Amino acid sequence: MVSVRSIFTSPSSLTYHDLPWVIKHREDRCTLCGRCTSVCPVGAIYLTYRRQRVPKLDVLKKKRGNEYRHFVGIRQQTDIAKRCIGCGMCSMVCPNEAIGPEPNQNENRSHFIHNQKGEAYKRGGRRNSTGATILDRISFDRISMLTDPALDAGRHEFNYNTILGRVLSPEDYLKKKATGEWIPPTREVFPFIIGSMSFGALSPNMWLGLLQGVAYCNEVLGIPVVMATGEGGCPPWVLKSPFLKYIILQIASGYFGWDEIIRAIPEMQCDPAAIEIKYGQGAKPGDGGLLMWFKVSKLIARLRGVPEGVDLPSPPVHQTLYSIEESVMKMIQTMSMAFGFRVPVYPKISGSTSAKAVLNNLVRNPYASGLMIDGIDGGTGAAYDVSMQATGHPVASNLRECYLDLVAQGKQNEIPLFAAGGVGKNGNVTQNGMALIMLGASGVHVGKYIMQSAAGCLGNELGRCNVCNTGICPKGITSQNEKLYRRLDPDDVAQRVADTFMGIRTEMKKIMAPLGRSQSLPIGMSDALGIDDAAAAERLKINYIC
Amino acid sequence: MCRLALKSADEPFSPYEVLTAMEAMQEGYDGSGLGLLLRGIEFEDFKLHPRHVILSGIAHTERALNRMADYMTDSGYDFRYQHDFERRKGIIDERSRGRFKYVVRVYRVPERWKSLTKKEQEAELLATRLALRKDGEDHGGDLTVFSLWNDVITIKEVGWPLQVGNGLSLDDNRIRARVVMAQGRQNTNYGINLYACHPFFIQGISTMTNGENTAFIPVKEYLEGREVPGYLGYHSDSEVFAHILHYVTKVLGLPLEVYKHVITPLKTEELDRHPQGEFLKGLRTACRRLIIDGPNAVIGTLPDETCLLVMDQKKLRPATVGGRPGAWAIASEMCGVDALVPDRDPSLDFQPMREHTVIIPPERKELTIWSQFDPFSLAQAA
Ligand code: SF4
Numbered sequence: 058m059v060s061v062r063s064i065f066t067s068p069s070s071l072t073y074h075d076l077p078w079v080i081k082h083r084e085d086r087c088t089l090c091g092r093c094t095s096v097c098p099v100g101a102i103y104l105t106y107r108r109q110r111v112p113k114l115d116v117l118k119k120k121r122g123n124e125y126r127h128f129v130g131i132r133q134q135t136d137i138a139k140r141c142i143g144c145g146m147c148s149m150v151c152p153n154e155a156i157g158p159e160p161n162q163n164e165n166r167s168h169f170i171h172n173q174k175g176e177a178y179k180r181g182g183r184r185n186s187t188g189a190t191i192l193d194r195i196s197f198d199r200i201s202m203l204t205d206p207a208l209d210a211g212r213h214e215f216n217y218n219t220i221l222g223r224v225l226s227p228e229d230y231l232k233k234k235a236t237g238e239w240i241p242p243t244r245e246v247f248p249f250i251i252g253s254m255s256f257g258a259l260s261p262n263m264w265l266g267l268l269q270g271v272a273y274c275n276e277v278l279g280i281p282v283v284m285a286t287g288e289g290g291c292p293p294w295v296l297k298s299p300f301l302k303y304i305i306l307q308i309a310s311g312y313f314g315w316d317e318i319i320r321a322i323p324e325m326q327c328d329p330a331a332i333e334i335k336y337g338q339g340a341k342p343g344d345g346g347l348l349m350w351f352k353v354s355k356l357i358a359r360l361r362g363v364p365e366g367v368d369l370p371s372p373p374v375h376q377t378l379y380s381i382e383e384s385v386m387k388m389i390q391t392m393s394m395a396f397g398f399r400v401p402v403y404p405k406i407s408g409s410t411s412a413k414a415v416l417n418n419l420v421r422n423p424y425a426s427g428l429m430i431d432g433i434d435g436g437t438g439a440a441y442d443v444s445m446q447a448t449g450h451p452v453a454s455n456l457r458e459c460y461l462d463l464v465a466q467g468k469q470n471e472i473p474l475f476a477a478g479g480v481g482k483n484g485n486v487t488q489n490g491m492a493l494i495m496l497g498a499s500g501v502h503v504g505k506y507i508m509q510s511a512a513g514c515l516g517n518e519l520g521r522c523n524v525c526n527t528g529i530c531p532k533g534i535t536s537q538n539e540k541l542y543r544r545l546d547p548d549d550v551a552q553r554v555a556d557t558f559m560g561i562r563t564e565m566k567k568i569m570a571p572l573g574r575s576q577s578l579p580i581g582m583s584d585a586l587g588i589d590d591a592a593a594a595e596r597l598k599i600n601y602i603c
Numbered sequence: 604m605c606r607l608a609l610k611s612a613d614e615p616f617s618p619y620e621v622l623t624a625m626e627a628m629q630e631g632y633d634g635s636g637l638g639l640l641l642r643g644i645e646f647e648d649f650k651l652h653p654r655h656v657i658l659s660g661i662a663h664t665e666r667a668l669n670r671m672a673d674y675m676t677d678s679g680y681d682f683r684y685q686h687d688f689e690r691r692k693g694i695i696d697e698r699s700r701g702r703f704k705y706v707v708r709v710y711r712v713p714e715r716w717k718s719l720t721k722k723e724q725e726a727e728l729l730a731t732r733l734a735l736r737k738d739g740e741d742h743g744g745d746l747t748v749f750s751l752w753n754d755v756i757t758i759k760e761v762g763w764p765l766q767v768g769n770g771l772s773l774d775d776n777r778i779r780a781r782v783v784m785a786q787g788r789q790n791t792n793y794g795i796n797l798y799a800c801h802p803f804f805i806q807g808i809s810t811m812t813n814g815e816n817t818a819f820i821p822v823k824e825y826l827e828g829r830e831v832p833g834y835l836g837y838h839s840d841s842e843v844f845a846h847i848l849h850y851v852t853k854v855l856g857l858p859l860e861v862y863k864h865v866i867t868p869l870k871t872e873e874l875d876r877h878p879q880g881e882f883l884k885g886l887r888t889a890c891r892r893l894i895i896d897g898p899n900a901v902i903g904t905l906p907d908e909t910c911l912l913v914m915d916q917k918k919l920r921p922a923t924v925g926g927r928p929g930a931w932a933i934a935s936e937m938c939g940v941d942a943l944v945p946d947r948d949p950s951l952d953f954q955p956m957r958e959h960t961v962i963i964p965p966e967r968k969e970l971t972i973w974s975q976f977d978p979f980s981l982a983q984a985a
């Protein structure tokens with residue numbers, strides 16, 4: 058027997074019951090194949106030999122004694138760096154359903170020691186808060202089928218596309234048309250946009266799958282989906298391909314990848330869909346992008362013009378410029394000019410009470426083509442947990458305020474507003490997106506939902522997985538490790554992208570038909586929205602229903 | 604569903620004719636209200652002069668009537684004539700609604716207007732109407748003003764159309780007009796209000812609709828932001844049709860054909876093949892906030908007595924136009940056209956499809972039918 062005093066325990070010692078996920082292993086089913094231990098992305102489990110004492114009493118010989126049984130079993134690591142992340146890959150590979158993680162129903166003590174070596178907790182994913190969001194609670198309650206001939210979502214034709222790009226007032230349009238002046242470029246796109254996820258954050262297979270899917274949506278299904286790259290450039294073969302027109306290129310504070318882009322301009326077969334200038338991100342406002350060293354592979358290093366295997370943090374702000382006004386103005390103008398004023402250029406900011414100030418600035422800038430507001434529930438590949446959890450502004454009221462501000466100026470949709478941050482967080486992607494559109498968004502950006510839907514991302518808001526920052530993505534979505542990302546077949550991803558957008562399109566029609574809307578996307582149709590929360594209804598200026 | 608009837612004829616006729624036509628279309632219609640707009644007016648006992656304007660509305664109290672009269676005088680309008688409706692008692696419930704006077708008054712425009720351009724004069728007329736309307740609203744709604752224009756009379760009342768006509772003795776032939784628009788049924792979506800009753804009027808332009816504009820709120824919010832005087836009220840989702848017509852033709856100065864391209868633009872694939880596709884695509888983008896939605900047939904009239912009919916983009920509502928040189932009718936039901944112009948060749952009746960704009964020109968010789976797919980002349984913009 059080991060004496061209790063000699064047991065080693067330190068302030069950071071944990072038992073497996075202190076961890077967020079507890080592995081349930083059924084010895085009776087385990088064949089000791091070892092697949093779980095080899096697939097586990099964090100090395101949370103190991104095979105080990107154990108000894109069990111079996112007391113033995115020989116009644117006839119009147120002798121007491123012990124026997125020892127040896128067995129092989131799976132054990133869970135309690136080291137914080139190797140804690141189980143609940144990804145469930147072990148269950149996925151187990152031939153006998155002998156193993157799997159279960160969320161710890163008790164407190165989770167690992168929270169207290171996430172700052173080992175003074176490093177605050179970093180992760181990928183998005184805000185870990187569960188339950189219905191405000192968007193989930195909005196319903197579409199102005200049903201016109203009762204008074205008028207019904208629209209048939211299956212049979213009638215619906216115009217559901219939106220405009221990306223600066224929209225002129227009718228007066229200005231006619232004037233400029235008559236005098237032959239420059240008219241800002243616009244694009245007709247599907248209002249659900251694949252939000253910016255960088256080529257460094259995503260694996261090459263994921264990226265290829267998304268792009269293939271997007272191209273299929275455009276060219277075969279007639280759904281003009283576009284996708285945004287995130288910071289870090291775009292593979293040269295894409296830049297020089299006709300697929301570039303489906304891509305929104307992002308420029309952010311690290312300017313990674315832009316050498317390559319600028320060099321490719323003369324060889325581009327078409328213009329990109331738009332340029333997004335990232336000033337902020339909903340998941341981590343005030344923080345720049347971060348690509349951790351283990352994801353900076355040879356390819357990524359080449360694209361970004363940096364050495365391999367170094368951390369690539371982008372500064373929190375665009376350093377070269379003095380004020381945000383100046384920065385926005387100069388960058389928008391520069392980017393517009395680089396593409397011959399043929400490409401819409403718009404900034405992306407994090408949801409914030411100051412969003413209106415940025416918006417008003419853009420209204421006065423004739424080259425600004427839109428504003429993208431990313432709310433607190435937005436996802437990211439890597440950020441400090443505290444930024445994700447507690448920094449930022451939910452998108453619904455932020456977007457609504459900005460829209461109503463434009464309405465008050467008679468300029469709604471002149472600067473089209475795009476919203477993001479938690480769209481589809483609980484799976485209700487179309488409902489969430491349409492709610493935002495009816496609150497005034499011209500479209501929405503969807504990131505995490507697409508990863509879940511198109512590539513089977515395992516992350517959730519209970520802290521499941523969320524290790525996208527470390528390059529060990531068990532699904533091969535956010536890893537630059539070939540061994541991992543070859544798990545992901547780009548063709549399958551493309552297929553799922555097409556499935557997803559076909560589904561969204563049908564659901565959009567199912568929402569629009571009963572509202573009697575088919576001729577145009579119901580942007581700002583707030584009379585059709587209701588929520589069962591009087592305060593939220595008041596704030597969003599929609600109906601209170603109960 | 605609303606019932607709409609319009610008749611346009613060279614020979615002035617009694618508005619009662621149109622009310623009887625509405626009776627023909629009574630099936631399925633709840634008769635909850637009537638709106639009448641008359642153009643090309645002839646009074647039995649007064650001759651209109653080009654410098655005359657007609658004010659129509661309802662003074663709900665004597666005080667309101669006096670305030671109205673004072674305001675007009677103070678603004679320099681010279682009172683010339685008042686049409687007193689022969690009010691048959693007991694037909695319209697007037698007492699509970701406070702109908703002191705159904706106003707149809709003719710004024711001579713102020714002397715000082717001689718130096719004003721036509722546009723400025725129109726702006727003045729609008730300003731006067733809005734001021735009177737505001738005055739009524741400031742006094743608990745005791746004054747309702749429908750129109751103030753050269754030769755337009757507007758009558759609106761709650762009740763069964765024929766009954767309203769009888770109550771006001773519209774059958775006495777004392778008022779006749781070359782163009783009469785009539786709509787039956789109050790707005791049902793946004794509460795009962797006289798201002799919510801079609802036809803809607805702004806600076807000589809008028810429309811009425813059967814249907815529902817499901818894009819009402821975004822369109823209304825956009826019009827309200829245009830800072831164009833008179834773009835207010837919106838007690839009905841259909842009022843925006845009149846204002847968009849005004850915006851397109853008067854504010855933007857675009858030809859009438861463009862109205863249809865603004866409210867129900869063609870699809871991108873269709874515009875790709877259109878001779879003016881590039882211009883129209885840009886226009887669609889610039890005017891996308893004015894795209895209407897839902898099932899609608901919009902019937903409109905313009906100051907020069909042009910009448911028009913357009914359908915929603917899916918043609919979800921019925922409407923027929925028919926007639927003969929000199930007399931034409933547009934109605935939401937075919938039987939309405941029968942009743943309005945019986946001596947026509949019904950085989951020539953036309954039911955517009957989603958791309959059509961049907962025009963009855965002021966000469967009333969023949970119909971003009973424009974298709975959205977056809978080119979149009981666009982001097983100043985293209
Ligand atoms: S759930 Fe994932 S992290 Fe946990 S043991 Fe299984 S494979 Fe490893």
Ligand code: SF4
Nearest residue numbers: 514515516522525530
């Ligand atoms: S599956 Fe990959 S992308 Fe999804 S949460 Fe896990 S690590 Fe991130």
